Amino acid sequence: MYPLKNRVIAALAALVTVAGLALFGASNTAAAHGGGRKPTIVLVHGAFADGSSWAPVIEQLHRRGYTAVAVANPLRGVRSDADALEARLAGIDGPVVLVGHSYGGAVITNVAARSPKVTALVYVAAFAPAEGEAAAQLAAKYPGSTLGETLAPVPLPDGSNDLYIKPSLFRQQFAADVPAHRAALMASTQRPIRDVALNEVSGKPAWANIPSWFLLAGADKNIPLRAQRFMADRAGSRATVTVEGASHAVAVSRPGPVVTLILRAAG
Template sequence: MRVRISKVVALAAAFVLTGTASFSGATAAVAGAHVQPKPTIVLVHGAFADSASWSGVIERLQQRGYPVVAAANPLRGLSSDAAYVRTVIDSVKGPIVLAGHSYGGAVMTNAAAGDPDVKALVYIAAFAPDKGESALELSNKFPGSTLGGTLAPVALGDGTNDLHIRQDLFRKQFAADVPKQQASLMAVTQRPIRDAALSEGSGEPAWKMIPSWFLVAGADLNIPVEAQRWMAERAGSRGTVEIRKASHAVGVSQPRPVADLIVRAAIAR
């Protein structure tokens, strides 16, 4: 009798445990079904830089589990650059947060227009033009930019020029708060921008339909600080961070607050 009772107790215990395990598994499956995937962060660099300028930001975003794509901005013309970045966006599945630096902000403003997958725009010391406005126009809207006097043009043979910053002036103009050796490497590897890209007017701006966040570089010599603040206010920025002593290369010198702002935009509802 004792053996039979023990068997019954054992069978009952097994049933309870099995039922509990099945219930827990079902609960986990239901809970998992409600977990939203993290958006992919698409980064768009600007003039006189390349995708490597995002390296510190990328590292911090990946540490937080975000998938990241750094687009290679052609820097040839606003509409054609935006068309290329749009192909990058179209290749990404799921929700997207776009972040653009400098001229890259103008490119993403055009590339994201009308795209339902782009959930947020993050402007990092960047241009946020309205329809018809150019980067050149916005940089001259307020005093403070000293970029023009540092540029060295190279004729392209079609009446336009490639522009790059003179290497001996690069750090002071573009990356004053970046270590000297690193800024020297950035000067050598900078990618020129075609002058026509800076003077081309923007199309319909994505920031009128997509929520935006802005980071203002307080010691920027490329885009005047007042212009950055003005663009953020006009776009109805949902969060503006200003780093008082940051140079134009704020993504290189201050990758953590840049990544923090991108994550802030990514988790916003």
Template sequence: MNMLNFRNSIRLLLIVTLFLGTLTITSLGAIMSTANAQVNKPTIVLVHGAFAESSSWNGVLTKLIAKGYPTVAVANPLRGVKSDAAYVASTLKDIKGSIVLVGHSYGGAVITNAVNGNKNVKALVYVAGFAPDAGETAIELSGRYPGSTLGPKLAPPVELTDGGKDLYIQQDKFHAQFAADVPASDAQLMASTQRPITEAALNEASGAPAWKSTPSWFIYGDRDLNIPPAALSFMAKRAISKETVVVNGASHVVMVSHSDAVAKLIDRAATAP
């Protein structure tokens, strides 16, 4: 190799090295920017309701995670409003930064009682969820307006050793009652994996409601057969909902059948000033 070619090779090597270095710095900057954005986002904590479990949030979780939100889907014990709320409240204590608390169905009653003075909770999102006032119960609220057909679809109660009773929905009635707008094969899996709630939990009076001091958002389907849409509308208006979305044709599991609409509402609640 002559001296001219040698010098040209050195110049090319230097150019490539500088170019790669610039790319590395730029990539690192992008990564750091993304990381900072995620750190600044509130953590979304999702609480399922009766006859469901944490995987009922999978569609919503996928969309929230794609937006960079830290997420936690809590396994709701479904034993009683006060004890379930205390359990959820204990999980919130370890979360740094702001929190958006989301509850489905009976999980709405739980989040109503779980804030318990936690100043990090910036918003409540009720997904076909109960938003009881002090002294109200899930049973009373769902029966206040016509439209719920849940009672006759329940299986015979399972007697517990402490004298309580566990409630399930009959598996062959689950699709039509709970998840009519979900494919039958998916509804069968949900029926098989449903978690029971105690009869006492549905009859337990709620405590002081967090929605009186924490901004709330509501979304539900107009074909909900568990909680009458009229009851959900009443609770949303009473809580002075920042935004209420009614999904046409949606069943009680609106977060499964319309996960995009639910994720978008949670995002709006999380980004609200």
């Protein structure tokens, strides 16, 4: 009786041990591959905007259970802005989907290659420069941008200039499909970009090695639609969505398509 009982207990113990090891191994394997964990969505604004420009997108991402972080982009220069973003990413655990709007696209292009936690890039009416290219160069590649004639430069002590969009022209240039009262607030809170940032050439592009998704603004007056499409095609975009009639401020006016594309990139 006792030997049989001992044998049963030993067999049960062995089964428990095997099951435990299997679960432990599965857990480690899942952890090694991200474990199905939702990535953090890191949103990078561009020139003439700030983190609040992502508010409509963040609201929808939160409702879907995602953590979203809108970083403060200094808008001082491509390399220094990429360094600032990289420092912010260092404090985020787990995988990251990087989303860039406008000049923010140039920043994510230059930081993602240095951060192994970045799993996807999403460009929203954004620059996706190749090595040696500058944002201003890409904006002028095809006709259609009217940004230059709306700018008001403010001289800085180092000889460069901060660039603002004239408030009276802000809505028609940047946010034509945004309600007038909201566009007025955006004009009043816009953050300037140094002119040297728009002319600083990019380093090796992250989109050459990291999957990318592109949303194109169909009525963009800052970055012509043809330029946006050229960059998307060159980067090998996994999916390219054109929002017809959308202004450069598409994340404010049409957050739904932006969120849908981010979710596709997040898997």
